[in-house]
Ligand SMILES: NC(=O)c1ccc[n+]([C@@H]2O[C@H](COP(=O)([O-])OP(=O)(O)OC[C@H]3O[C@@H](n4cnc5c(N)ncnc54)[C@H](O)[C@@H]3O)[C@@H](O)[C@H]2O)c1
């Protein structure tokens with residue numbers, strides 16, 4: 328029996344989400360993309376295609392029927408909400424629909440109607456203006472997963488590219504708050520989830536984790552900061568005692584060059600930009616944002632809503648295509664490992 332389709336959320340309809348979803352559907356054969364359906368407002372998707380001069384059959388359907396219809400058109404599972412979509416101009420009136428798409432993708436995936444959640448980008452500010460209280464998808468998906476399964480869920484953000492997997496321990500918080508938020512326990516939680524998901528979802532039998540320092544030169548023996556020795560090193564020692572192949576703390580400036588990257592399967596980094604800058608600099612078009620630690624697979628392109636180019640037909644669908652393909656691979660691996 329074939330696997331259920333992937334559930335792709337609308338993201339912000341004023342961003343590049345709709346056009347990269349359409350482009351991914353057009354490129355499905357050459358990229359061996361398995362069926363997905365878009366949770367969106369069909370009229371808004373059709374308007375996006377018209378603006379770009381693209382002839383695409385938009386098929387309004389259900390998750391159950393989407394896979395069978397995928398060859399003939401872009402399956403769109405309609406949201407209750409309707410979108411106001413002016414490319415490049417986010418509108419807080421769309422918040423309900425944007426969030427509804429995420430909620431329904433999670434529900435469909437947990438109930439087995441979909442294999443995984445793939446998200447198109449959201450802009451945080453219009454959602455915050457409408458009262459959304461989560462920093463991003465990562466934290467909201469963990470909240471939904473906890474709500475729907477009753478389990479305590481710690482989400483872990485991984486940027487996975489062809490040559491680097493990078494994981495920030497602290498995620499969407501101000502830089503000034505990082506030192507206080509960075510605890511040995513937080514590093515342990517993140518590294519354990521990363522090691523587990525690398526085994527079960529990525530199929531890496533003995534994952535090697537390179538752990539960064541926080542300060543320049545990993546603290547230079549305490550001369551440039553103490554967290555590297557007092558907070559990070561104890562976490563690495565505990566991981567090693569648990570049989571996890573972790574090493575560090577490494578100076579962050581020298582752990583991402585090509586030879587250094589041969590020594591590990593994932594870099595555990597201390598804050599958002601320490602992980603995301605090398606990941607996006609190395610392969611912006613191919614890197615995928617994956618949330619580990621959830622009771623379902625979630626991937627996303629590594630870029631945002633790109634309002635500056637929305638509606639111009641120049642947005643590249645590569646990272647979304649990589650996200651769709653990785654979601655399929657992780658979901659298949661996970662079902663094999665059960
Ligand atoms: N997964 C997500 O939901 C996600 C990820 C990152 C950023 N965001 C949000 O997106 C909004 C905009 O963020 P930003 O401007 O920092 O980053 P961005 O990724 O939207 O854009 C950065 C630059 O890259 C270009 N770009 C991005 N994607 C592209 C593509 N597919 N093809 C061609 N060019 C592309 C843009 O035109 C822009 O010049 C913010 O609100 C941010 O929070 C969301």
Ligand SMILES: N[C@H](C(=O)O)[C@H](O)COP(=O)(O)O
Pocket residue numbers: 462463464465466603616627629630
């Ligand atoms: N930090 C992410 C990035 O820059 O790519 C982005 O904000 C997306 O995060 P969520 O997947 O949590 O929305």
